[in-house]
Amino acid sequence: MTDPQLRHVGLKVGGFEAIDVEEAETGIFGFWVFLMSDAILFALLFAVYGTQLAATAGAPGPAAEFKIDSAFWETMVLLLSSFTYGMSSFAMKYGGQLRWVVGMLLVTLVLGLTFLGMEANDFAVMIHDGATPDRSGFLSAFFALVPTHGLHVVAGCSWIVVMLVQVAAFGLDDRVKINLLRLGLFWHFLDVIWIAIFSVVYLQGVMR
Amino acid sequence: MTGSEIWTTLLGRFEWSDLPFVRAWEKGTLSEAIGAGAGGVVVVGAVLLVALLTYKRWWKPLWSDWLTSLDHKKIGIMYIVLAFVMLSRALIEAVLMRTQQAVAIGAPGLVGPNHFAQLFSTHGSIMVFFMAMPFLTGLINYVVPLQIGARDVAFPLLNSISLMLTAGGAGLMMVSLAIGEFSTGGWSGYPPYTEAAYQPGVGPDYWIWAITLSSIGSTLVGMNIAVTIFKKRCPGLKLMRMPLFCWTSLCTSILMIFAMPPLTVATLMLALDRYLGYHFFTNDLGGNMMIYIDLFWLFGHPEVYILILPAFGVYSEVISAFSSKELYGYVSLVIATMAIAVLSFTVWLHHFFTMGQSADINAVFGIATMTIGIPTGVKVYDWIWTMFRGEVRLTPPMLFSLAFIVTFVLGGFTGILLAMPPVDFVVHNTVFLVAHFHNMLIPGLLYGMIAGYQYWFPKAFGFRLNERWGTVSFVCWVSGFYLAFMPLYVLGLAGLARRTQEILEPDFRPWLLVALLGAFLLLAGLATLFVQLYVSVRQRDQHRVPVGDPWGARSLEWSVAAPPPEYNFATIPHVGRRDPWHWRKANGGAYKPADHYRDIAMPRNSMVGPVVGLSGAVCAFGLVWHIWWMAAFGLAVLWAAVIARSFVRRTKRVIGAREVEATDRAWLATAAAQQVHPRELETTSANAGLAELHA
Ligand code: HEM
């Protein structure tokens, strides 16, 4: 077999000491597989949401509860955070200035937390209005799908924190690089899921 | 805080009467006494185990040689040990159920309705999640890296975490015997019956969290094995050159990646319903139980192929080895395996034909179901042709394979019957179905696992299992199966509903007695397997096969010593065709030293696996009993362990080239000193693992 070529944005071919190229490749491929399984999870939650749209059982429904403007700004924040994460990856690949890598990670973290804050506020408003998951099948489905994404963002933010500590401790060693790359995949994946949530849940909700 | 508040904070909803011993004391019924006995066995067993480990000073070796090991071979063996332990429990429960039905004809029998319901729920859940899954995962873990010429799986630590999560779930199953009670909702846990409105107690929660731990473990295993097969094959081992067992393992692991999430989603949604008052599957406020049923069987049907495909792989290896022939129709077997894997996602609805879809939908799924018979039929013919004019030896693994072919085809026929919705409407929910799926799973899974265990045992431990006891066990397993389950076809057609605790029709008695006899024979089958193990360990010095190729087989795992060194291969093999080991033997390339030996880096032990498994189980236990501090603590420890691990930089241990060379040369010297054994003497002490070569 010829040596596998690494074409990932954040990694440079060669220059690995502790980890050989093949191992890095395997590690990243494995993470793709994980994301596939995670995508199934979201697909199922979307499917359940779709079947439960009508099951409002007298509790507040989509049109009454969804605020399109806050969902829109959340989308913008998350998209921007993906962009800044991408900047961090580029900095890692080209030149590898720690300042940029870390700076952009910090911006991403702040954006992620902003997103979470806005989302928490949405939920709080809904709960205040009496739109709680124990009211109807529809609200149950909503409060399964959207907070699951939120929990993933929480995980992503914690992961950024861990990676910042690791960058401080080890610099950009191979394992840190690989993990930053995986985290990037995860972060962009969450963006994709959010776009689906924005269209399927919020846009569709206010259009009906 | 009052006393009761402190109690609730510390111990959640636990009360003294949750202990089966207290219940048995208070109520004094036979049913409760049996429950207390079972709980007692768990407690006494645990105490004895601890005592034994302490007395023999085995704690340290247990910890550093096994529990923290990341060696795929050891992890595989631990999976199989777990499977045997759980098999013993689930089989005893099965015998108890058979006894109950045989004696409770117009009489209450031994166990009450609630207890009986717990029995079939634990039996089914254990057999599927804690016997079958660990067994096949163990075999895959042990064999696949060796067959693809790799030194380990792609993610050794993840492997250990998966094992420990599964073990944690199994532990929870065992704890449920001694503290509290189990779900009465069957292995499928259908809501709304498992909702808080009908079963507010801890039973369904035990089920939910045990299953969740195991399903997460299985998802992770699936990813690990799939990535291993895609990325870690040795040079030249193209996909179409892999042994068939690797193919079935690959399909199984892909199925795990895609089919386990629906189960996780279903059980977690049920948990949301029960814990936070959600309305996914409740009767009121827009809940819809059909969502659960769809999710469950979206997992459930692929699951049966997760269970059966590895056994197909074992049979392919065993039949080829014990016929001394190349596997017939390799390509068709690969295609059939893939076809089954894909089709398995298109048939889930046949598990609920009677639940109100239109006749057209039922027809589509009925036909889809029947098409699975086609690739399966292809396989059966391929196996038969493999034996044709081969030098067939009826060793125990081969006997199990033959019994499988006949019995599985029979079960397949009844499956085709059930795939016809009108027939299904008649026998749905009767013991006809119970007979059918045992008719698939016992030959299609259990026999395969036993055959694989017997086939690869000499590779793993360096000595053969006693064939005479193996044959005795085979006779018990096969006759037991027919006696235990053929009557159920009759009874099912006569209308005996499944999960029945008391029988009202006296005419059923003879059939139930025959089935009981069969169940005892099955138990004898398991007992004789243990006897076989005991006898073989005692006689190990006469049965050693250090050279490592006792059956004259064809794939790479037989090209190394038995047991193999930690790093499997002194040098990574290069492969030019299918059946590479056979080719090397035929062309004088076997048992040769390498030109160069290099240092080998292997993963260091890690305690993260056991810590994650244990804290996962602790978290689950806290959730079951509403002991919130414990649940939070378990979860925190789990993530802390994972995060701490990501800071560890020295994860590898280097084995020097000198040591590798010395070990390899010592093995080669053993091989050179041994006599070649002819096929006829395979099951005698003439077999030192150096097989005579046939065309
Ligand atoms: C080896 C001997 C076995 C015996 C004697 C046995 C016996 C039984 C009995 C008596 C029942 C209850 C039937 C009823 O509902 O009336 C049952 C249910 C079941 N068994 Fe087995 N079984 C055996 C092996 C297995 C194996 C190997 C598996 C799977 C790998 C398995 C999976 C199940 C499942 C899933 C159920 C349904 C549980 C439920 O109703 O929820 N069994 N078995």
Ligand SMILES: [Cu+2]
């Ligand atoms: Cu099915």
